[in-house]
């Protein structure tokens with residue numbers, strides 16, 4: 374079962390997108406309240422120990438919610454789930470390429486989910502990992518943009534093999550960083566959209 378989850382979730386935590394190693398099997402609807410879903414595959418998530426043990430389980434086990442009070446949380450694995458609808462990424466400060474990227478709820482249900490599960494999506498190690506990942510992406514895409522500007526100003530570069538090779542290499546790196554298997558790719562996609570709008 375763990376092996377299946379590792380493949381299904383690209384070895385990343387379903388909640389914070391961190392690489393998990395062996396990972397933990399998380400019951401999305403808590404086992405304590407939904408024992409009937411303990412073996413339901415659609416209720417299982419691969420999770421890091423921080424999200425599962427430190428936050429989610431502690432919260433669910435430590436509070437006195439019963440089944441009727443437990444409102445259906447936002448499910449990151451639901452087919453219709455679109456992160457941008459429920460979360461926004463605060464890239465601050467905008468001028469600092471290595472600035473922290475904080476994920477904040479933008480809908481009521483996202484706010485409730487975070488409060489109810491106790492997930493800590495802006496803990497220090499996530500902020501610094503995201504900053505590195507987004508910083509690398511920003512710098513590669515800025516370099517590609519510059520090469521394209523140069524080419525527009527100097528059409529001879531279109532036939533310069535070295536220039537073309539540099540462009541291809543950068544493009545390949547950007548596509549690689551946007552791959553489903555990469556850590557924090559959800560955040561990176563939000564960054565990409567924010568940059569496209571800017």
Ligand SMILES: [Zn+2]
Nearest residue numbers: 386389421424
């Ligand atoms: Zn996690």
